[in-house]
Amino acid sequence: MPEEPDVNPQEEEILDRNIRKRIEAKKQLREREAGQENVIAKRILEALQSRPEGMNWAEIREMFDKNLSDKQIRQALLTLKTTAALTRNQVEKNGEHPGERWFLLAAS
């Protein structure tokens, strides 16, 4: 048998207010993550500019603090690969993981 909540308008208002706060907090977290992702992407680009032979995943991972997750770094790499706005150059993945290498292509 389903259990129904017993809720009055004041309680419902509190619940809805809390939901709004959680939505806002999630939005802000995403914005912070996006900002951090740009910083990561910039560092990878700078490193690749002095490494024409490219870098593999382990070398890229080593550039960053352990507090930074693999997911965040991979997301930044993905953004570099797909977002032309960051640079006139492109970052390309050569080969499949774990032998993948990332390198800059010459500006077109």
Place this chain on the structure above:
Amino acid sequence: MRELLTRFLGEGAVPEDVAHMVGALDDATVHLGVGPDGQQIHARIEHADFEQWERHLRKDKDGKVYIWNEKMRIRADKQRSGVGASRLRAQVENAFYGGIAYIACHAARVNAQNPDPQRSFIGFFLWPKYGFDQTLDELEKGTANADDVRKGTPAAFPEVAGMIREQFSDELESIQDLFEEEGGPEWWQTNGVELYHAVFDLTAGSRSLEVFNDYWLDPKKGGIPLCLKNPM
């Protein structure tokens, strides 16, 4: 009964422990019995403010002990007084301290006894606001208990799970995730369906506890956080 008590709550457990963990009021009479399958303890709670109040203590297939909130109906003249939320609070605090893994219920939308949409249930969108959750995988493939609780409603809702992923994000994993998306709660209120196994996770630091604690932190609710130490 004693064997089930020991299996669920450990050596030395007494019937009063069950009454405590289900959040029964001090002046309630709690009738304990063994469920028809012999694998669960049924607690029927009698109190002047309630027409119906029933809780089941069970162990799931992973060996986790949980409380199934079968039904609670507050007498008409006592409804909307906050007694429902306060009983859930007592249950959460006591069950947490008693080592119960989670509380679960059927958060329904369709009222099988009265299909009139005006009389449909509200649990499907209100229980998540208190911290209850179900995964989108379970929504898509069905929960293990679906056939036990559904009354003419589908066993699973793959198209609803698909719409959530398509319209919001592939990364969403649960109804709580959806409720943290802009427009998510409103979408669920319009398009939401039965949650046959809505779970309030009693793991320390869980999102359920966080959501429910935020509710009690509101000044209008007294601003007193959940007591997750020994509440005795």
